[in-house]
Amino acid sequence: MTADRLSSDLVMRVRILIVVFAVVSAAIFAFAALASAEDVSLTCPVDGTAVTGHVVNEFHSSGVDTDFAYLGASADYYQRIIATCGTCGYSGYVEDFAPATATLPDAVKKDILRKFASRFPVSAMKPWDRYEAMALAYTWRGKPADEIANAYLRATYTMRNVKKGDALKKRERELRGEAIEHLRIAIREAKISLAQLPQATYLIGELHRRNEEYDRAVASFQDAERLIHRPEWLDKLIEKQSEKAREKRSD
Numbered sequence: 001m002t003a004d005r006l007s008s009d010l011v012m013r014v015r016i017l018i019v020v021f022a023v024v025s026a027a028i029f030a031f032a033a034l035a036s037a038e039d040v041s042l043t044c045p046v047d048g049t050a051v052t053g054h055v056v057n058e059f060h061s062s063g064v065d066t067d068f069a070y071l072g073a074s075a076d077y078y079q080r081i082i083a084t085c086g087t088c089g090y091s092g093y094v095e096d097f098a099p100a101t102a103t104l105p106d107a108v109k110k111d112i113l114r115k116f117a118s119r120f121p122v123s124a125m126k127p128w129d130r131y132e133a134m135a136l137a138y139t140w141r142g143k144p145a146d147e148i149a150n151a152y153l154r155a156t157y158t159m160r161n162v163k164k165g166d167a168l169k170k171r172e173r174e175l176r177g178e179a180i181e182h183l184r185i186a187i188r189e190a191k192i193s194l195a196q197l198p199q200a201t202y203l204i205g206e207l208h209r210r211n212e213e214y215d216r217a218v219a220s221f222q223d224a225e226r227l228i229h230r231p232e233w234l235d236k237l238i239e240k241q242s243e244k245a246r247e248k249r250s251d
């Protein structure tokens with residue numbers, strides 16, 4: 001994918017949020033509702049298991065969080081748009097399954113069968129397991145870093161409002177760390193367009209802040225402030241989140 005192709009999931013989502021954020025960021029109550037979603041019959045490209053997926057035709061949310069997660073969407077939207085094979089744990093969007101476009105090289109299938117079984121409870125995957133499984137499959141498939149970053153990011157979105165013990169908190173930090181790492185690769189490899197660079201750089205800062213890495217958060221917010229093409233809403237967000245990170249740093 002080249003930098004001027006804005007079709008990646010991450011970039012599209014960020015484009016949508018420019019409008020959404022400006023309009024509804026003041027909303028007090030988060031809500032999200034699916035106006036329409038259809039079941040679709042899919043086939044696992046690894047082992048041929050029948051899988052049910054969903055095509056979401058329309059989606060409403062009251063706004064986005066500071067890490068660009070749609071508000072109120074963790075238990076519904078983010079779990080509907082991903083499909084998972086109950087036999088091997090292969091996960092992806094509808095287009096990652098047959099009869100859409102999915103064809104997997106034998107080496108990738110082998111990796112999935114060998115590594116997923118030891119890493120995940122494949123017959124009872126948690127939503128964040130499913131997104132991590134997708135991120136791993138994307139990595140082995142050689143998909144662009146921005147799409148891998150978005151899969152890890154969405155893994156953390158599904159952990160909202162979930163009661164977390166130490167192990168799950170650690171997992172959340174690791175998944176966020178992977179999102180950061182792949183966002184950095186995506187920027188380095190010019191998978192993020194120049195117009196989206198300020199948002200992506202801000203996002204790295206915000207993910208560091210959420211991971212309690214305050215020096216890195218402040219540094220990324222400063223990087224974002226130096227970039228051109230910053231929308232006004234982003235400047236406000238950078239200022240607010242940067243202030244929070246600085247306060248924590250001086251604690």
Ligand SMILES: [Zn+2]
Nearest residue numbers: 044047085088
């Ligand atoms: Zn399968």
